[in-house]
Amino acid sequence: MNDVHKEKGTNKSLSLFFKSSFIVSAVIIVISSILLYFTFTFDIVPPILNRGIQPATFPKALLILIIALTLLTYFISLKNPWKNEKKLPNSFYITLISFVVFIIVSKFLDFFLGIALLSIIVSYFWGERRVTYLIMVSIIFPLIVFVFFETILGLRFPPGIITNLYYG
């Protein structure tokens, strides 16, 4: 019987690690700690050139404040737990993946192609099946935006396989 209680207690303490408040607090604290470490690598300015505080002091203070406040939030969450969030649907992950596709395509192939690909992926997986609308969203609209920015604002987009055709 005691063993069962122990096991239940272990599960309870383990489940603490999977609570969103714990995960979010841990992520913030880990990232802040890494950034805090980086602040120690900032150059130190000799006193003759720098009156007042060092350039690293202010970010250090901010990061320590963030860590302290995050710990406080976490301890408050033990008393008042955060509401449980619903599981994220596939459409979210597809949208996130489309961002990665956009970054890769626009970096290595073409900026405009990246926008067109993202638009078609998002539109299709969010439920659009009509080809005309898919073409409108992924080709015609980005083309209008592209030409508008290029002509009205005089913007020069990064070179790429399609953009180079436009620029000749």
Next chain:
Amino acid sequence: MENLGLIFAPLFSYKLLIVLFFGTIFGLILGVLPGLGPTTGGALILPFTMTLDPLSAIVLLTAIYCAGTYGGAITAILINTPGTPAAAATCLDGYPLAQKGEAGRALGMATVSSVIGGIASVVVLIFFAPLLANLAYEFGQPEYFALAIFGLTMLASIGEGSPIKNLIAGAFGILISTVGKDFMTSIDRFTFGINELTEGIGFIPVVVGLFAISEMLTQSTLINQIFNRVALKAVKLPSIDDYKKTWKTIIRSSGIGSFIGVLPAEGGTVASLIGYAEAKRWSKKPEDFGKGSIEGIAGAEAANNAATGGAMVPTLALGIPGSATTAVILTGLIIHGVRPGPDLFREQPDFLYGIFGSMLIANILFFVLGFFGAKIFARITLVPNKLLWPMIFAVSVCGTYSLNQSIIDVWLMLLFGVIGFFMRRYGFSVVPVIIGLILGELVEGTLRQSLVIFDGNWLMFLQRPIALTFFVLSLIALSFPLIKRKKNDKV
């Protein structure tokens, strides 16, 4: 006061009138579309303003701000989804009244109370901003530091959600502002060897990321959501009976909204909630609230529009944004080479009073456009998200890229989009990040310069009466949520 006549200058400039007209229409469209709104819209349109002169650019942004804040009510009443966060309280009575077949009456009251609230707040702006600017002549570096700290603590305490989470978000915003070359010593901070980061992280990638891209990710989780849209025949002007019921509420909420707007916080959102709560508290029929009370609509709408003028007061007089949208307007001022603060009032009164006059005209314009065009604007909500958001993405990417022609800005926009999505998911407001980013340089700069003046003696801050007042107010602001919680616990 001798400059009051300049308020009417925009009426005689066809260029400004055209800008106002398009700004109002654009603001209404942005306000109607859930997830967008004047902040995101303003950020998206900032690059386009580079083709305009400074006054036209700021007039465009303020017209978007005024009309966008009102536009949120159309969606709140017709589909029970606030077009902007500031219209959340309008849903409570607007939609139930619309369901009773009185959508036109609900929209009419929302329109009239919005206009009255908006105009009242511009009057507050016209008289209060120069006074505040005069006061700012007394401010040195320590006072500005204390003021910025006060702004951030106010944001944490009366903003939406958990005050501690708001403080974390504000500190994160300030931290972003430290990226790049240190302005006093030129030492690289958090640049990680990336050349593009030495100039720091721009405002646009952060705003567009935190608002537009994070909203796109939020919408990706809601693609199966179905809206029940209530039919609208025509917008009706409120009857004399409705005016009798609501005039006190409208005046009270206009005052509340203008006051809340002046405080650096989430402006309209908080104002509308307080305006609604006060309307209920003072009502002869509080039991009708939530079931389609006309007073509820008037209370929320007058307050959220009154916050627009109020939020412009600290923005123009001190360079401290009163809300997320005014942070965008402040960025617009800076990128057009206009430095807000007391000197602006002395050196460019025509510019300032041009903005005041334009805000007045924008309120009248959205009254006319809202009254006759609400039915058309309501149709915009029929554009499906599967088509709308890819288009917004294209504009976001090109707009972000255009300011510095930097691809790193686009990557940063996407990164902040993901950060913003998870922040909102776990109850962190993104508004403090924006305000923190805007105030970051001011906070750090004034702190370091003050310490130079004080020869490193921190206690000297306490010997400056104005700074000390702001620090005491900051402490009160920070303890306010604790007092509120204790009071609630007792109840």
